[in-house]
Amino acid sequence: MNKILLYNPNPNPHLKAIDLPLSLLCISRFIDQENYDIQIVSENLYNNPFDVIRENAKKSIVFGVSSMTGHQIYDGLKATKIAKEANPNIKVIWGGWHPSIYPTQTLENPYIDIVVKGQGERALYDIIKRIEKKEENFDGINGVYWKENGQIQPNADRPLEDINTMPPIPYHLVNTEKCLIETEFGNRTINYVSSYGCPYRCGFCCEITVNKRRWTGLDAKKVVDDLEKLEKVFKVNGISMYDSNFFIDRQRAKEIFREMLNRKLSLRLGNMDGRTKQLVESDDELWELMRETKCYSILTGAESGNQEALDIIKKDITVEDNIKFAKKCHDYGIKVVFSTLVGLPIANSNFKHIAKKTDEQITSTINMFDQLLSFDTRHRGLMFLYCPYPGTPLYEESLKLGFQEPKSLEQWGAFTLYAKHTPWITKKQEFLVPMISSYLFMFLDSDTLIWIKERIKNRPLKKKLFVSAFKLLRIIAKLRWKYKFFYFPIDYKLFLFAKSKNKSI
Ligand code: B12
Ligand code: SF4
Numbered sequence: 001m002n003k004i005l006l007y008n009p010n011p012n013p014h015l016k017a018i019d020l021p022l023s024l025l026c027i028s029r030f031i032d033q034e035n036y037d038i039q040i041v042s043e044n045l046y047n048n049p050f051d052v053i054r055e056n057a058k059k060s061i062v063f064g065v066s067s068m069t070g071h072q073i074y075d076g077l078k079a080t081k082i083a084k085e086a087n088p089n090i091k092v093i094w095g096g097w098h099p100s101i102y103p104t105q106t107l108e109n110p111y112i113d114i115v116v117k118g119q120g121e122r123a124l125y126d127i128i129k130r131i132e133k134k135e136e137n138f139d140g141i142n143g144v145y146w147k148e149n150g151q152i153q154p155n156a157d158r159p160l161e162d163i164n165t166m167p168p169i170p171y172h173l174v175n176t177e178k179c180l181i182e183t184e185f186g187n188r189t190i191n192y193v194s195s196y197g198c199p200y201r202c203g204f205c206c207e208i209t210v211n212k213r214r215w216t217g218l219d220a221k222k223v224v225d226d227l228e229k230l231e232k233v234f235k236v237n238g239i240s241m242y243d244s245n246f247f248i249d250r251q252r253a254k255e256i257f258r259e260m261l262n263r264k265l266s267l268r269l270g271n272m273d274g275r276t277k278q279l280v281e282s283d284d285e286l287w288e289l290m291r292e293t294k295c296y297s298i299l300t301g302a303e304s305g306n307q308e309a310l311d312i313i314k315k316d317i318t319v320e321d322n323i324k325f326a327k328k329c330h331d332y333g334i335k336v337v338f339s340t341l342v343g344l345p346i347a348n349s350n351f352k353h354i355a356k357k358t359d360e361q362i363t364s365t366i367n368m369f370d371q372l373l374s375f376d377t378r379h380r381g382l383m384f385l386y387c388p389y390p391g392t393p394l395y396e397e398s399l400k401l402g403f404q405e406p407k408s409l410e411q412w413g414a415f416t417l418y419a420k421h422t423p424w425i426t427k428k429q430e431f432l433v434p435m436i437s438s439y440l441f442m443f444l445d446s447d448t449l450i451w452i453k454e455r456i457k458n459r460p461l462k463k464k465l466f467v468s469a470f471k472l473l474r475i476i477a478k479l480r481w482k483y484k485f486f487y488f489p490i491d492y493k494l495f496l497f498a499k500s501k502n503k504s505i
Helices: 022-027 029-033 049-057 071-086 097-101 103-107 121-132 220-232 250-262 276-280 284-292 307-313 319-331 351-375 393-401 409-413 427-444 447-455 460-483 490-501
Strands: 003-008 037-042 060-066 091-095 114-116 144-148 151-153 181-183 186-192 195-197 215-217 238-241 268-270 297-303 335-342 380-385
Touching (some): 003 022, 003 049, 022 037, 022 060, 022 121, 029 121, 071 091, 097 114, 103 144, 181 238, 186 220, 276 319, 297 319, 319 335, 335 351, 380 427
Parallel strands (some): 003 037, 003 060, 060 091, 238 268
Antiparallel strands (some): 114 144, 195 215
């Protein structure tokens, strides 16, 4: 059978790629049924991924790349050039979140032949069948954009398809051992997705554009079949959930937990994404089941401690919901990762006014965190500077306010969360927010030390040094947080230096 080469670019230049390339495994579901020779390449699967691409592109008919906005584009374009130079006849197909938002602009890149907007499973299968028949026309395949005689041709969008109609994830295509990571909830943790989409309308999120507020979830029994396989076959003991919103169908969530108990699974679920209001309003049965199945953590977009900001986002929750949620999670032994953001665009305002509002957002979010962290020292905070991601309502607002958007795929490759993109953010805010989020919150989280100790337990000298440095920084972080003293950040700068020397911190 023909060979299909797929590449998962590295999302972050500062960190090692670690997880299972789920997007590529999912799009392989149909083609794998027909025994195509599928090779999935990523940094964690091969030592020299670009050499592997160069060598194997020569034998492949298709080179597929998955990409979010940001560094994955940069890395994906490098790989694409290599594949096309090794085999000028190979058809290059890009899919994922960024190409789904900008299919035409992505296709304007001379190395890319085809773009898939939205779900990729069936689209990839249909494209390959046409390529095998030497067809150059992809008319009628929903979601597919292609180039014909230099012109970009679009198809109608692909409505979100029920994932229950699809074959299971073909784990055998990758060496799962190389995709296992150590987390707080399992030393053999793997990532998993049980649903696509989300019906909510948060102003910074591209779900609204890509999945058009629709949702499809795998039936509970099928989810637990996957989990059972991961536990029994691959000896996985932790699952990091990648659903945009795991709790959309709370009955389904309950059935998943019940079925996990029936089958006596011992792996732990972590990072399940859920909304504070929806979960606070859930009945106790759901919470009891989460306790019984030893769910480790919920990741929630608490977004802000400032109601005005929550309303700008159209989050449809209150600050009170966030606080009640933190308490409830503590009562049921569940850790929460609270994600927040500050520096939102405000319609018809000037930069001075937005900067003032950003200061208010920071202050009230810090106050909210004081309450959240007082319930449980395991709760973890995150605070980001708002970054205008395309395909979102607040992106349009940011453009009106003077945000300069990247104009090509290459330029989007240099667009990262870590750079300042919004002209209304002050230098002080730009420094303070990452310091609180990636430094202070990490040290305030009482689980961090236990977890790090476990990771380096076989290196006694390193462990001793690391633990001593950690304890010292933890004292400083606690004092800084207690007195809200964020000046003279020598400790933070030392931490950044250590981080720059060690990619796994
Ligand atoms: C895991 C994850 C990450 C991981 C890495 C992911 C990776 N690919 O390696 C990490 C933690 C690094 C990460 C970081 C960030 N992420 Co993130 N992340 C996710 C998450 C939760 C899961 C991704 C996933 O595996 N999904 C499961 C797969 C099966 O779905 P999928 O990727 O959509 O694939 C389907 C289609 O897109 C398509 N498809 C995908 N690839 C391909 C390729 C081909 C050839 C074809 C034909 C089709 C195709 O077919 C697939 C099956 O239908 C998503 C939300 C989500 N549920 O998808 C957010 C999401 C992708 N992240 C997002 C964002 C904003 C970020 C961050 C900027 C910010 C943040 N605070 O997290 C950073 C950016 C990092 C950077 N360097 O700039 C946004 C994307 C925005 C965008 N414009 O790209 C998402 C959608 C969340 C959201 N709703 O806002 N993220
Ligand atoms: S931020 Fe979360 S809740 Fe809001 S639309 Fe996106 S996935 Fe849904």
